Every structure is written in C-alpha cells, then in structure tokens.
Amino acid sequence: MNARISPPPTLRAVRMRLHAQHQPIAVMRTDCHVCHSEGLSPRSQVLVIAGERQVQALLYQIDSDLLSPGQVALSEAAWHALDIQEGAQVQVRHAPILRSxxxxxxxxxxxxxxxxxxxxxxxxxxxxxxxxxxxxxxxxxxxxxxxxxxxxxxxxxxxxxVGERLSWDAPVVVDKHCVGGLPGNRTTPLVVAIAAANGLVMPKTSSRAITSPAGTADTMETLAPVNLDLDTMRRVVETEGGCLAWGGTMALSPADDLFVRVERELDIDTEGQLIASVLSKKIAAGATHAVIDIPVGPTAKVRSHDAAHLLAQRLSETAAHFGLALRCLFTDGTQPVGRGIGPALEAMDVLAVLKHDPGAPQDLLDRAVLVAGAVLELGGAAAAGDGTRLALDTIASGGAWDKFQRICNAQGGLREPPRAAFIEPILAPHSGRVVHIDNRKLSRLAKLAGAPESPAAGVHLQVRLGDEIAKDQPMLFLHAQTRGELAYALEFSREAESLILVGS
Amino acid sequence: MNARISPPPTLRAVRMRLHAQHQPIAVMRTDCHVCHSEGLSPRSQVLVIAGERQVQALLYQIDSDLLSPGQVALSEAAWHALDIQEGAQVQVRHAPILRSxxxxxxxxxxxxxxxxxxxxxxxxxxxxxxxxxxxxxxxxxxxxxxxxxxxxxxxxxxxxxVGERLSWDAPVVVDKHCVGGLPGNRTTPLVVAIAAANGLVMPKTSSRAITSPAGTADTMETLAPVNLDLDTMRRVVETEGGCLAWGGTMALSPADDLFVRVERELDIDTEGQLIASVLSKKIAAGATHAVIDIPVGPTAKVRSHDAAHLLAQRLSETAAHFGLALRCLFTDGTQPVGRGIGPALEAMDVLAVLKHDPGAPQDLLDRAVLVAGAVLELGGAAAAGDGTRLALDTIASGGAWDKFQRICNAQGGLREPPRAAFIEPILAPHSGRVVHIDNRKLSRLAKLAGAPESPAAGVHLQVRLGDEIAKDQPMLFLHAQTRGELAYALEFSREAESLILVGS
Incomplete structure (x- = not known):
C-alpha cells in the first residue's frame, strides 16, 4: 500500500490580511485538488506546513475567483506562525488526532x-x-x-x-498579585514603585483583563510602553530595581492568555484555574516571595472570609510545592477602590496617589501602603509591623513618584493617559444615602462602555458607600470612545437593577 | 443623551461565497466606520440586520482592497439567513447580551x-x-x-x-430508534418496510451520524433522496404508510443538529442529551408509540445491562410526560451488525436482507425482525408474542422488499449505492480465532476512512467473533474515496491495538 508514494501536492500561500486574534484560518477553494484528495470539509481543522514550520488552522472553503484552486489564503495568525513570503509553497492536510x-x-x-x-x-x-x-x-x-x-x-x-522561565541575579525577588473582582483596585504600580524605591527587586509582569474592565497591563499601557522584550525588561530592572511589564510578550505561562479568552467569554474564573494562572506567572517570572491581595465582599470575586481562607490555604499549599514564599492579605471588597474603572481612568487615580495630591483617592492610598508594607516585610526591607509606615513614608517623601517616573522612562517614556470622546452622567434617581454598590455590575458597565479595548473608556465614580446624594446629582460618569458603546452601556445602566442603590 | 439620534450607518453586503457550515461570518475592513463607531474587534459577535431579518455572525477584520470600507462580506450561512441581493444595505452592530x-x-x-x-x-x-x-x-x-x-x-x-411539530391523521403512529454505539446496526429501513407492509403508519425521520460512521439518513441517502419537504413526506406516507426521511429538512427539534456537531467534536454523548434528542425528535415527528433498541456490550454505547435498565427507565419516565408509549429492547452489542460500516456499505447489507439473498447477513435479519416484531405488537398489527414471526414472514414473502421499493420510488427513486475508489485489505497478523472486536475503534476507523461525509467510505468486515482465520487472510477491507483518507485510516489501523484481536 503506497497512499503516500507521491509527495503530497503543494499550494501557493496567499496572505489574506485577515485578523482573527489568535485563531489561524486557512481558506481554500471548494474545488481545490487538496480538499478532494484529503477529504477536507468546511470548518475542519487542518495542518498547514511550510518547511520546518507548521500551524493548525480552521478551514473555510470558498467558491469564488478571489482565490484559485491551487492557492490557500491564510489569516495573519497563520501567516506569522509560518513566517513565509507571498506565494510560498505549503502543504495542507488533516490535523492530527487530538489525543489529549x-x-x-x-x-x-x-x-x-x-x-x-x-x-x-x-x-x-x-x-x-x-x-x-x-x-x-x-x-x-x-x-x-x-x-x-x-x-x-x-x-x-x-x-x-510550556513557556519561558526568568531568573534574576538576586536572592530575593518579590512579587504581588490581587485576585481581582474589585474594580479600580490598581495598587500594583504603587507597590512596585514603593518596593523598588526601598531597594527590593520587583520585576513585575502583569496580565491584561480577564473578566474585569482593566488589568494592570492595560492601565500601565496608558502611562508607558509595557510590551517589553526580555532584554529591555532586564535593563529596566537592573537600573531601577523594578518594572511594570505586560507578561504576554515574555511567553511566561503562554497557555494562560488562551484560557483567559474563553473564561472571559463564559465569564467564569474558577479557583484551580485562578491558582494555576497566578502562581505559574509568578514562578515563571522568577519570584521567590509573593504577597497575594484577596479582596472579600459580597460582589467581589471572593465573597466570604471562609472562602478567602480556603483560597489562601490552597494558594499557599500549591506555592509550597514550588518553593515560593507566600503571604495572603484579606482586604475590604465591599466597594470599588479609587474612582476610575477602566485603563486610563484608573491610571489617573494612580498618578494622583503617587503625586500625593490632596484630592487623591484615600482608599487606594490605604490599600497600596498595606500591600506594599507586606511586600517590604516579606522581602526583608522592613521589620515585622513596620512595613506600612515605611510604605507611606515612601509616598509622602516623593520617593515612590520619583521611582515610578524613572521606571516609566526606562520602559520607553512616561505618557499622559487618553481621555474619552463621549462622557455622560448617570444621575441619582432620588435623594438619599448610598447603601449598596454592585462591583460586578459596575465592571459590566465599564466593559460595555468599551474598557479595556478602548483604554479611555470606563466608569468614573462620584459616590462611595454611605455618601448622601441629592436627586439628579451624578452618581458616576460613563466614558466611551464611540457612540455605539456609549449607547450600549446606557441601555445596560437603565436595565440593571441596583447598580448603585440609593436608600430613601 | 442621543447616542442613537442619527440612524445607524449602513454597509453594502457582498456575497463572499464562503462555506463555514452553520456558522454565519461577516468580514469588514479594519478601518470601516462602523467598526470604529461600534467599537468592533476581530472575533466579536455582531448582529447583521437587513430589513426585517437579522443574523448573528462571527466578525473577522481585513486590511485589503478585496473589500472597501463601506462593505461587509458575508458567508453563505449569513447570506441565506438574511435572504438578500448583492449590494443590499445592511446594518452591523454588537450582538445583544446573551442572557441565557x-x-x-x-x-x-x-x-x-x-x-x-x-x-x-x-x-x-x-x-x-x-x-x-x-x-x-x-x-x-x-x-x-x-x-x-x-x-x-x-x-x-x-x-x-423551538421546532416544527408534525401531526398525522391516524390514531397510532409508530416509530423506532436505536441508541447507537453499534456499527452497522442498520435495521430502520427494514423495520419501516415491514411495518408499512403490515398496514402501520410509520413516518420515519432519521438523523445523520453523531459520533458514528453513518446515521440512518446517511445510509438511506445512498438508496433514495431523503431531503424531503413536509408535503412530499406527507404524500409518501399517505400512499405507502411509511417513509425514510432525513429529519433535518423538517426543522423537527432543530437544536439537536447544533448540539450534535459539538458532541461529535468532543466525542461525548450523555444520557440526558441522548434522551432529549431521541424523544424530542419522536414527539415532534408525531409518534404515539415507539420501540427503542438498546444494544448492550463492552464497547457499545451502553456497556452493561444495569446501565441499559437505567436508561430504559429514564427514557420511559420522560416519554410518559409527553404521552408517548415506549417499549425498550435490550439487544446484543458485543460486535457490529452486518458486514458494512459506512453509508453505502450498510445500504448493501440492507438490500441483501430485503431481497432475502442467501448470503445476506443473518445477524442483521435477526435484529430487524426482532425490532419490527416489537413495533408490530406495540402498534397493534400483531398479537403479543407473534410479532417476530409476522416480521420474518414479511421479509420471506418479498412484501418488505416490495414496500421498500415503493417508498424509495415515492421519495424520488431507488438508486444504487456508490462504490469507493480505493479498497485496501487489513490482514490477520497470524492464524487463530477472533476473540475480540472493538466497536469503538472500528467506528473510528470507518470515520477516518471518510464515512459518513464520503458515502462510499467505511469498513467491510470479513470476520465475526469466534471465526477461525488464517495468517494474512483479510479481516476487513477499508473503503475510501481519497488517498489521504485511506492513508489516515491505515495509519490508525497500524497504531490501534486490538481493533480485531486474533487469539493464538
């Protein structure tokens, strides 16, 4: 039997300039000889092979002269994976059986x-x-x-x-992570600045948003370049002690981004996945000591202290298998932190705290020095019990702001966060006291307004729990870059019950 | 706030002639004004609206002059759902929030x-x-x-x-179903012919394969048209008492096909889904009485008699909620039925039984008369205990073959099943007795050879359990329409342990 006696036929590759995120796509003519000989049908998985490189792609078929039967058109993800030139010879066959x-x-x-x-x-x-x-x-x-x-x-x-693993020429490498669920809780840039200003090594890699309207990388990107290659990151850390980079360019735990896209669509984020996601990134980034901030509240990701303790226990157990020292902090998760929800709006809160502005959000400052204090103690830069005071001093002295500017400049330059094209208030329905703020619905609202894809988009809160508010006073401002997204968010704000509940 | 004060901008529709199964796809330029104003990004879900019709589509973006910024290119599924002409004005916006x-x-x-x-x-x-x-x-x-x-x-x-529901002008409407898992168990065409020949009303709708190499509709399609519209089906049933149609054209339980595609990819087929799938089709097709054949065996879908009894009980409980009388049969599921596995190869077994050929597979005949007997008894055409005898007589007398030809002709004409372009034996590794046949691996093999997409493809068995076989004697023949699929199946047959186990 010699089904493969002749070399498999080749096709000429055409760059379609089609964007489909990570998804490689191949388009072939329905009457293409390879479709016939391989028995390929639309939406099957195919292997596209160019020399030593190969990529698995989703196949569509076309009946049109846009493509000739001897060609295969490839999406950008497929094109880059194969690293080929226009007209290159490629082979296409059934994708192998997925044994896993x-x-x-x-x-x-x-x-x-x-x-x-x-x-x-x-x-x-x-x-x-x-x-x-x-x-x-x-x-x-x-x-x-x-x-x-x-x-x-x-x-x-x-x-x-499955990814890269960084190592640093330092006995102690600190890191921090917040398990999320609390809009606007953007302490990371502050903690890195404080830790580095106190001589600790904190080569921070952050992710983009999973189900939230902004990840630290999304927020930082409005202030400085975060797509650093490894050489740049090493240079920044060597000179400044810390950095604030997007982890994605480093291929640290690369599966995470692929999981995250699907978790985001389903809006699920489970404990085991969360632990593996957090710890794989910390360990791959070379951390030896890490502080985990776990906000607890009825609409935060972790809803009770029992759940928080269980999560902390499982995080510590898992970390111990990898020799990572962990300290978990349970923080207030009853309402958003700061006023902005969305990349640029959160960046403005961060800047206000760093500059020690009198109008800076006090809650963000408080949390940042709490987390930074734990990092300073765990990393040996402060005595037990003295971390928070040292952290606060570092803000008050301007040392953190100075260090932050140095880090941003080393990463490619500090910049101004963008401002949204459309801003629209949502008014209090009646006078009264703010008795409930739904974190999940606020996040949803900021996402519908376009965050994090539109960095300027999001929600700018005007009230906190317990505030007295008059009828028709703005409870928040919606920021959006497009009319469509503004309308979309407004529609949701009208339909959603108890986004912000004003008692009577 | 007047985000929608101006009518949303329209785009001109372009038919891409792109095939992607059920999946509607829209392609727009990255620099399209609608992408900007709506904040659309690649792989988001969009709503495409043309007058009263709309379709939800997967969005890709393109940077190429193949499309102008004022155009949106649509796949075949999107084009047909909208029922538009080239250049029609359509609107594109974010898909609504998926509340379910x-x-x-x-x-x-x-x-x-x-x-x-x-x-x-x-x-x-x-x-x-x-x-x-x-x-x-x-x-x-x-x-x-x-x-x-x-x-x-x-x-x-x-x-x-969510689908159509048929009703028939008859007090008793019989149906049958096999829960599958047994390659080649193609009794349905035989049972319909026997039931209709004995005066019962049996308007049979069948599905295409889920995880098997052939569904009844796939097999029947090699013998006669099965894509009947409702009028044709009614005419066939009125004149002949029975029909053998593909249920898909009737929009009976239309969710089923969409579930099935994903279940097929995952190769999972759960009890609840199975019951809902089977019963929703029977009830929507207007059945009042149904016989369910449950083959039991270690490599069949149902692996033990306990599991079969549980399934039968759950089927009956569920059917009772809808007033459907059910009888479950537990049959031998230890090895394939007949010799063919794949649409055309199974059709040839069916024809041999109908024609009462001396060489017809005895096991297929035995099972068909067992199931048909239960149908005849449940439907009141035979006394209790006399069904099997009457069914066998109907085959032996030529009544079933006559009725089958009449049904096929009424559906558009009896035809010859196709034959494969490539046929290759798989030989016994040594002499001995056949001690084990793995149904699941045989199904896998037939699918890799191209079944059911290539109707002629599949496996033609040459041995049954207990047969003595000599070294290098063919255990089966692989049938394939393409070299690629033949090679793919051969590769699997070499790797798969104990596909057919010959004792020494």
Whole structure:
C-alpha cells in the first residue's frame, strides 16, 4: 500500500490580511485538488506546513475567483506562525488526532487528570491544536468538578513548563498579585514603585483583563510602553530595581492568555484555574516571595472570609510545592477602590496617589501602603509591623513618584493617559444615602462602555458607600470612545437593577 | 443623551461565497466606520440586520482592497439567513447580551436549570446566538453533572417547542430508534418496510451520524433522496404508510443538529442529551408509540445491562410526560451488525436482507425482525408474542422488499449505492480465532476512512467473533474515496491495538 508514494501536492500561500486574534484560518477553494484528495470539509481543522514550520488552522472553503484552486489564503495568525513570503509553497492536510482530548472526556465523566494528562493538554493548547469547543470543554469540566490540589499543582507546573522561565541575579525577588473582582483596585504600580524605591527587586509582569474592565497591563499601557522584550525588561530592572511589564510578550505561562479568552467569554474564573494562572506567572517570572491581595465582599470575586481562607490555604499549599514564599492579605471588597474603572481612568487615580495630591483617592492610598508594607516585610526591607509606615513614608517623601517616573522612562517614556470622546452622567434617581454598590455590575458597565479595548473608556465614580446624594446629582460618569458603546452601556445602566442603590 | 439620534450607518453586503457550515461570518475592513463607531474587534459577535431579518455572525477584520470600507462580506450561512441581493444595505452592530449564559454559569457551579432556563438556552442556540465556546460549555456542564429527570423533561420540551411539530391523521403512529454505539446496526429501513407492509403508519425521520460512521439518513441517502419537504413526506406516507426521511429538512427539534456537531467534536454523548434528542425528535415527528433498541456490550454505547435498565427507565419516565408509549429492547452489542460500516456499505447489507439473498447477513435479519416484531405488537398489527414471526414472514414473502421499493420510488427513486475508489485489505497478523472486536475503534476507523461525509467510505468486515482465520487472510477491507483518507485510516489501523484481536 503506497497512499503516500507521491509527495503530497503543494499550494501557493496567499496572505489574506485577515485578523482573527489568535485563531489561524486557512481558506481554500471548494474545488481545490487538496480538499478532494484529503477529504477536507468546511470548518475542519487542518495542518498547514511550510518547511520546518507548521500551524493548525480552521478551514473555510470558498467558491469564488478571489482565490484559485491551487492557492490557500491564510489569516495573519497563520501567516506569522509560518513566517513565509507571498506565494510560498505549503502543504495542507488533516490535523492530527487530538489525543489529549481523551483526558478531557475522562475528566468530564469525573476522573481526575494526571500530570501527564495536564502536560499534554497544555502543550496542545499552546501549540494551537485546541478549538474553541475543546478549550471550553476543558475549562467548563474543571469548573464543574473543581481541580483538586494535586491537579492544580500539575496544571501549574504544566503551564510553567510550556513557556519561558526568568531568573534574576538576586536572592530575593518579590512579587504581588490581587485576585481581582474589585474594580479600580490598581495598587500594583504603587507597590512596585514603593518596593523598588526601598531597594527590593520587583520585576513585575502583569496580565491584561480577564473578566474585569482593566488589568494592570492595560492601565500601565496608558502611562508607558509595557510590551517589553526580555532584554529591555532586564535593563529596566537592573537600573531601577523594578518594572511594570505586560507578561504576554515574555511567553511566561503562554497557555494562560488562551484560557483567559474563553473564561472571559463564559465569564467564569474558577479557583484551580485562578491558582494555576497566578502562581505559574509568578514562578515563571522568577519570584521567590509573593504577597497575594484577596479582596472579600459580597460582589467581589471572593465573597466570604471562609472562602478567602480556603483560597489562601490552597494558594499557599500549591506555592509550597514550588518553593515560593507566600503571604495572603484579606482586604475590604465591599466597594470599588479609587474612582476610575477602566485603563486610563484608573491610571489617573494612580498618578494622583503617587503625586500625593490632596484630592487623591484615600482608599487606594490605604490599600497600596498595606500591600506594599507586606511586600517590604516579606522581602526583608522592613521589620515585622513596620512595613506600612515605611510604605507611606515612601509616598509622602516623593520617593515612590520619583521611582515610578524613572521606571516609566526606562520602559520607553512616561505618557499622559487618553481621555474619552463621549462622557455622560448617570444621575441619582432620588435623594438619599448610598447603601449598596454592585462591583460586578459596575465592571459590566465599564466593559460595555468599551474598557479595556478602548483604554479611555470606563466608569468614573462620584459616590462611595454611605455618601448622601441629592436627586439628579451624578452618581458616576460613563466614558466611551464611540457612540455605539456609549449607547450600549446606557441601555445596560437603565436595565440593571441596583447598580448603585440609593436608600430613601 | 442621543447616542442613537442619527440612524445607524449602513454597509453594502457582498456575497463572499464562503462555506463555514452553520456558522454565519461577516468580514469588514479594519478601518470601516462602523467598526470604529461600534467599537468592533476581530472575533466579536455582531448582529447583521437587513430589513426585517437579522443574523448573528462571527466578525473577522481585513486590511485589503478585496473589500472597501463601506462593505461587509458575508458567508453563505449569513447570506441565506438574511435572504438578500448583492449590494443590499445592511446594518452591523454588537450582538445583544446573551442572557441565557447566566443559566449555564449557574449550572457549571452545580445549580439545576429550570424550564425557563432551558427554554431560553435552546431558543438562543437555534437563533444562532451561541458561539462554539458557549455551546461546548452547555454540553460539557450537562455531561459533568448529568441532567436529572426534571431537567431532561424540560430540555425535551424546549427542543420540541423551538421546532416544527408534525401531526398525522391516524390514531397510532409508530416509530423506532436505536441508541447507537453499534456499527452497522442498520435495521430502520427494514423495520419501516415491514411495518408499512403490515398496514402501520410509520413516518420515519432519521438523523445523520453523531459520533458514528453513518446515521440512518446517511445510509438511506445512498438508496433514495431523503431531503424531503413536509408535503412530499406527507404524500409518501399517505400512499405507502411509511417513509425514510432525513429529519433535518423538517426543522423537527432543530437544536439537536447544533448540539450534535459539538458532541461529535468532543466525542461525548450523555444520557440526558441522548434522551432529549431521541424523544424530542419522536414527539415532534408525531409518534404515539415507539420501540427503542438498546444494544448492550463492552464497547457499545451502553456497556452493561444495569446501565441499559437505567436508561430504559429514564427514557420511559420522560416519554410518559409527553404521552408517548415506549417499549425498550435490550439487544446484543458485543460486535457490529452486518458486514458494512459506512453509508453505502450498510445500504448493501440492507438490500441483501430485503431481497432475502442467501448470503445476506443473518445477524442483521435477526435484529430487524426482532425490532419490527416489537413495533408490530406495540402498534397493534400483531398479537403479543407473534410479532417476530409476522416480521420474518414479511421479509420471506418479498412484501418488505416490495414496500421498500415503493417508498424509495415515492421519495424520488431507488438508486444504487456508490462504490469507493480505493479498497485496501487489513490482514490477520497470524492464524487463530477472533476473540475480540472493538466497536469503538472500528467506528473510528470507518470515520477516518471518510464515512459518513464520503458515502462510499467505511469498513467491510470479513470476520465475526469466534471465526477461525488464517495468517494474512483479510479481516476487513477499508473503503475510501481519497488517498489521504485511506492513508489516515491505515495509519490508525497500524497504531490501534486490538481493533480485531486474533487469539493464538
């Protein structure tokens, strides 16, 4: 039998200049000889091979003279993965059988995943072999029956192993993370500035938003370049002791971004995934000591102190497997921190605190010095119990602001956050006291207004819990870059009950 | 606030002639004014509106002169849903918020779904509002924590309600279904011919393959047209008493096909989904009495008699909610039925039985008369205990073959099943007795060879359990339409252990 006796036929690659995020796409003529000989049909997964490189792509078929039967048109993600020139010869065939899916099927039916299973899954995900259906099945199955401690350790290790791993020429490398769920809680730029100003090494890599209207990387990007390559990052850390980079360019735990896109669409974010996501990034970034801020509140991600303690315990257990020293802080998660929700609006809050403006949000300052204090103590830069005072002094003296400017300039230059084209108030329905603020709905509102894709978009809060407010006084301002998004957010603000509840 | 004071801008529709199965796709220029004003980014879900019609589509963006900034290119699914002409004016905006996803999130976290939840989910699925991520999350969540009886009833009702529902001018309308998992078990055409020949009304609608290499509709399509519209189906049933149609054209339980595509990719097929799928189709098709064939065997879909009894009980409980009389048969599921696996190869087995050929597969005949006997008894055409004898007589007398030809001709004409371009034997590795046949791996093999997309493709078995076989004697023949698929199947047959196990 010699089904492969002749070399498989090649096609000429055409760059379609089609944007589809991470998704590689191939388009072939329905009457293409390769479609016939391979038995390919629309929406099947194909392997596109160019020399030593290959990429798995989603196939569509076309009946049009835009393409000739001997061509295959490729999306940008496919084009870049193959690194080819216009007209290059490529081969297209059935994608290989996705063996790691068997583990997910067993997991759906209640069996636990081994280290080998998770390693195979994460490798296939990073290699682009997982369709949205398979990715969603993995994340849903591990949300429905949550990952246990062993699986979480295995997943963390698999996520570290599949990416780069940084090492720093320092015995202590500090890091911090907030488990999120609290809009506007943008302490990271402040903590890095304070820690670095006190001589600690804090090479911070942050992610973009998962289900929130802004991640630290989104916020920082409105203040300075964050897409640093590793050489730039090393230079910034060597000279300034700290940096504020987006982790994505570093390929640290690269599976995380792929999981995050699907979690964002489903709006689920499970404990095991969260732990693996947080710890894999910290460990891959070379941290030896990390402070985890866990805001607790009825509409925060962690809703009770019991849940917070459980999460802290699981985080510490998992971290211990990797020799990472961890300290968890439980903070107030009953309302947003600062006034801005959205990349640029949060950046403005950060700047006000750094400059020690009299009008700076006190709550953001308080939290930043609390977290920074823990980092200073854990990293050995402050005595036990003295961290918060030292952190506050570093803000008050201007040392943190000076260090922040140096870091931003080393990253490519401090810049002004953008301002939105459309600003619209949402008014109090009647006079009274603010008795409830729904963090989840505020996040939703900021996202509908365009955050984080539009950095200037979001929500600018005018009230806090307990404030007295008059009828028709603005409770918040919506900021949007487009009319469509403004209308979309306004529609939601009208429909959503108790976004901000004013007692009578 | 007048974000919508001016009418939203329109775009000119371009037919891309792009095939992507059910998936509607829209392509717009990255610099298109609507992308800017609506804040649209690649891979977002958009609503495309043309007059009274609208369709939700997956958006890609392009930087190329193939499209101008005032145009939107649409895939075939989008084009047909909108029913427009080239250059028609359409609007594109953000897809509405998918509210039913909240139910799926609750379900992932262990809460049960109400009738309202399931109704909303199924309506959104059928309206094309579910992405692959959302569809996969629903099916995975209801596999990880299986649907309970109440949820199964609600899902069944939701799946019926969202589609057409047939009614027949007859007090008794019989139907049958095999829960699958047994390659080649193609009794349906035989049962319909026998039932109709004995005066019963059996307007059979069948589905295409889910995870198997052929569904009854795939097999029947090699013998006669099965894409019947409702008028044709009624005419066939009025004159002949029975028909063998593909259910898809009838929009009976239209959510099923959308679920099936994702279940096929994941290769999961859960009990609750199975019950809702089977019963919603039977009830929507107007059946009053149905026989369910449940093959039991270690590599069949149902692996033990306990599991079969549980399934039968849940099927009967659910059917009772809808006034459907059910009889479940437990049959031998230890090995494939007949010799062919794949649409055309199974059709040839069916023809041999109908013609009462001396070489016809005895096991297929035995099963067909067993199931047909139960149908005859349940439908009142045979006394209790006399069904099987009457069914066998109907085959032996030529009455079934006569009726089958009449039905096929009424559907548009009896035709010859196609034959494959490539046929390749797989030989016995040594002499001995056949001690094990793996149904699942055989199905996989037939699918890799191209079944059911290539109707002629599949597996033609040459041995049964217990047969003595000599070294290098063919155990089966692979049939494929393309070299690529043949190579793919051969590769699997070499790698797969114990596809057919020959004892020594």
């Amino acid at each position: 899916l068997a583990g997910i099927r067993r997991r759906i039916h209640g069996q636990r995943l081994s280290a080998q299973d998770l390693d195979a899954i994460v490798r296939d995900v990073v290699a682009g072999r997982y369709t949205d259906v398979a990715l969603s099945a993995f994340l849903t199955a591990t949300a429905a029956l949550p990952l246990d401690t062993e699986e979480t350790v295995h997943l963390t290790r698999a996520m570290i192993d | 996803l909240a139910g799926i999130r609750r379900r992932i976290h262990g809460q049960r779904l109400s009738a309202q939840d399931l109704d909303a989910i199924v309506r959104d699925v059928v309206a094309g509002r579910y992405t692959d991520v959302a569809l996969s999350a629903f099916l995975t969540a209801t596999a990880a924590l299986p649907l309970d009886t109440e949820e199964t009833v609600h899902l069944t009702r939701a799946m019926i309600d």
